[in-house]
Amino acid sequence: MMVETLKDIGEFGLIRRIDALLKREGIQAPGVMLGIGDDTASFKARPGHEILVTCDAVVEGRHFLSRHISPLDLGRRSMMLNISDIGAMGGHPLYALVSLGLKKDALVRDIEHLYRGFLEELNPFSASIIGGNLTLSGDGMFIDITLIGEVEEGRAVRRSGAKPGDEILVTGYPGHSAAGLRLLAQSLATEDHPLVRAYNKPSHRAREGRAVALTGRARAMIDTSDGFLGDLGHICEESAAGALLIQKDFPISDELREAAELLKQEPKEFFLRDSDDYQLIITCAPEDAGAIRAAIALTYNGPVTKVGRITAPDKGIRLLLPDGSEQALFAKGWDHFG
Amino acid sequence: MMVETLKDIGEFGLIRRIDALLKREGIQAPGVMLGIGDDTASFKARPGHEILVTCDAVVEGRHFLSRHISPLDLGRRSMMLNISDIGAMGGHPLYALVSLGLKKDALVRDIEHLYRGFLEELNPFSASIIGGNLTLSGDGMFIDITLIGEVEEGRAVRRSGAKPGDEILVTGYPGHSAAGLRLLAQSLATEDHPLVRAYNKPSHRAREGRAVALTGRARAMIDTSDGFLGDLGHICEESAAGALLIQKDFPISDELREAAELLKQEPKEFFLRDSDDYQLIITCAPEDAGAIRAAIALTYNGPVTKVGRITAPDKGIRLLLPDGSEQALFAKGWDHFG
Numbered sequence: 174m175m176v177e178t179l180k181d182i183g184e185f186g187l188i189r190r191i192d193a194l195l196k197r198e199g200i201q202a203p204g205v206m207l208g209i210g211d212d213t214a215s216f217k218a219r220p221g222h223e224i225l226v227t228c229d230a231v232v233e234g235r236h237f238l239s240r241h242i243s244p245l246d247l248g249r250r251s252m253m254l255n256i257s258d259i260g261a262m263g264g265h266p267l268y269a270l271v272s273l274g275l276k277k278d279a280l281v282r283d284i285e286h287l288y289r290g291f292l293e294e295l296n297p298f299s300a301s302i303i304g305g306n307l308t309l310s311g312d313g314m315f316i317d318i319t320l321i322g323e324v325e326e327g328r329a330v331r332r333s334g335a336k337p338g339d340e341i342l343v344t345g346y347p348g349h350s351a352a353g354l355r356l357l358a359q360s361l362a363t364e365d366h367p368l369v370r371a372y373n374k375p376s377h378r379a380r381e382g383r384a385v386a387l388t389g390r391a392r393a394m395i396d397t398s399d400g401f402l403g404d405l406g407h408i409c410e411e412s413a414a415g416a417l418l419i420q421k422d423f424p425i426s427d428e429l430r431e432a433a434e435l436l437k438q439e440p441k442e443f444f445l446r447d448s449d450d451y452q453l454i455i456t457c458a459p460e461d462a463g464a465i466r467a468a469i470a471l472t473y474n475g476p477v478t479k480v481g482r483i484t485a486p487d488k489g490i491r492l493l494l495p496d497g498s499e500q501a502l503f504a505k506g507w508d509h510f511g
Numbered sequence: 512m513m514v515e516t517l518k519d520i521g522e523f524g525l526i527r528r529i530d531a532l533l534k535r536e537g538i539q540a541p542g543v544m545l546g547i548g549d550d551t552a553s554f555k556a557r558p559g560h561e562i563l564v565t566c567d568a569v570v571e572g573r574h575f576l577s578r579h580i581s582p583l584d585l586g587r588r589s590m591m592l593n594i595s596d597i598g599a600m601g602g603h604p605l606y607a608l609v610s611l612g613l614k615k616d617a618l619v620r621d622i623e624h625l626y627r628g629f630l631e632e633l634n635p636f637s638a639s640i641i642g643g644n645l646t647l648s649g650d651g652m653f654i655d656i657t658l659i660g661e662v663e664e665g666r667a668v669r670r671s672g673a674k675p676g677d678e679i680l681v682t683g684y685p686g687h688s689a690a691g692l693r694l695l696a697q698s699l700a701t702e703d704h705p706l707v708r709a710y711n712k713p714s715h716r717a718r719e720g721r722a723v724a725l726t727g728r729a730r731a732m733i734d735t736s737d738g739f740l741g742d743l744g745h746i747c748e749e750s751a752a753g754a755l756l757i758q759k760d761f762p763i764s765d766e767l768r769e770a771a772e773l774l775k776q777e778p779k780e781f782f783l784r785d786s787d788d789y790q791l792i793i794t795c796a797p798e799d800a801g802a803i804r805a806a807i808a809l810t811y812n813g814p815v816t817k818v819g820r821i822t823a824p825d826k827g828i829r830l831l832l833p834d835g836s837e838q839a840l841f842a843k844g845w846d847h848f849g
Binding site for chain 1: 544553554555556563568571573574596600610612644649657659669
């Protein structure tokens with residue numbers, strides 16, 4: 174039985190196949206005036222809304238290894254991390270442009286599964302793929318997605334609004350993804366381990382981000398894609414603020430505690446450092462925390478944990494240890510070039 | 512003297528350098544509510560306009576060889592081809608997102624020159640870079656640009672509107688770029704040769720495309736990035752039409768004639784086949800050609816040539832040879848996977 178590769182069907186053949194798949198399995202989003210098949214795509218913005226736009230690239234060998242993730246999960250993950258960015262502004266995803274760099278021996282069915290992964294993430298929002306680009310790449314494939322969304326004018330929640338005294342809230346369990354990756358890389362766990370699943374099949378908090386924005390009570394919000402500390406660092410930098418974190422309050426699950434022991438590392442290091450969890454960090458005045466928790470609870474039944482507070486900028490980001498002493502933390506996020 | 516590489520300054524160091532360069536040398540476009548430095552960029556669409564969005568990736572080893580093109584020219588070229596797409600719809604470029612895949616030994620000054628190249632193309636339109644992504648790539652760099660533009664509602668010129676009887680007009684000299692690339696690859700000419708310049712420093716017809724759209728007289732329009740025949744093929748496919756081309760009317764310059772002789776190929780092959788010239792193909796009713804020529808002449812003093820007419824679809828695309836006989840042409844564009 175022949176398995177089709179790109180070379181067998183050519184660029185225009187692949188475009189036709191993808192186009193057919195999108196028509197069959199995707200959603201025709203409202204507002205689109207022109208999709209795939211012209212020089213550009215085109216849509217009409219809704220009055221009273223800002224347009225949000227973000228892009229993120231995923232590169233083989235850097236962000237994933239094809240032997241560790243299926244094409245479907247890779248598609249979901251690549252789209253998910255863009256949806257997470259739109260949600261962290263309080264927006265709703267609308268339109269995606271997908272730019273692929275493909276290896277010449279890529280299998281057509283793998284590419285189709287990749288697109289199914291994109292659609293699994295987009296369809297629940299009635300969002301659609303309206304354009305993109307296909308090219309051959311060198312020794313690794315890349316997936317570069319531009320995602321366009323909208324948010325009601327004036328409702329976007331930035332990184333720059335945090336104020337001293339704000340509570341720092343975080344959803345879920347940052348660190349699970351990093352620990353899962355380490356377990357996988359060291360062959361200490363298989364794909365059905367909950368932490369490995371957190372890495373391979375992450376979920377976003379985009380609906381929760383939007384609900385938070387609509388309360389009008391959040392002062393700053395960001396998704397954790399550079400690790401909790403890196404992303405809190407972005408908030409502090411953009412807000413010209415510092416932070417005091419309280420270690421005993423960190424949301425550390427039993428699974429993470431066990432994995433950390435196996436990996437001979439402190440659990441808090443997984444919580445703080447590089448990890449692709451796509452949870453939300455939110456800062457707000459203490460009296461607004463209840464409304465924000467209630468908004469998140471509409472669609473998420475995981476924990477929302479207060480892990481510290483925003484301070485004046487002069488002391489940077491510090492950690493209050495269980496013994497009452499303080500430690501200066503280095504707010505360094507995921508550095509792709511490090 | 513030390514020459515800085517990516518590894519020396521890290522991802523966030525590079526982001527700060529690029530940010531500073533954009534602030535210093537770029538233009539702060541109107542309508543932007545939020546640029547680089549948050550989860551997403553954000554802008555407000557103008558009432559009465561459609562948003563146009565396109566993306567194109569340029570991959571080292573596939574679309575360029577770094578020994579043949581300077582970082583500045585590479586930046587110009589990568590942005591230019593997106594501007595060309597917006598112009599071919601009749602739109603005006605507004606905002607770019609630049610996603611780079613960089614080799615770890617890339618020089619910081621080369622990346623800065625790349626961004627200067629982007630700005631050289633964007634600044635004349637008061638368009639700006641509002642976001643993007645940086646990552647390490649494998650054995651070759653890639654530049655993936657998403658460009659957002661606008662066009663007055665209902666004014667966009669699609670590929671799908673061509674009608675039998677329409678004149679087929681083309682600007683400039685398609686084929687120059689392909690011939691220049693061949694001369695360069697075979698070391699038959701240096702960078703100051705006009706055809707090599709057409710390849711290395713192409714210019715777009717975006718202003719002319721917009722002027723054409725505003726006449727309201729064009730039925731179909733596309734830019735030539737897949738070669739004249741490939742792009743005319745896109746118009747015919749989307750319009751369910753055919754075409755008759757008249758060889759004796761093709762715009763073949765003396766330079767192309769000389770180069771073709773040197774390269775032992777017929778000049779018309781360069782005109783018809785794969786070539787990145789970013790000229791415009793326009794179809795219109797014969798009585799509207801004058802208004803369209805006048806619109807183009809506002810900003811372009813090169814030729815606008817009638818090279819044939821749109822026909823019924825049943826005979827595909829044919830070529831009328833100088834001896835009066837007809838040849839069936841295979842409308843096959845640039846196939847990246849071929």
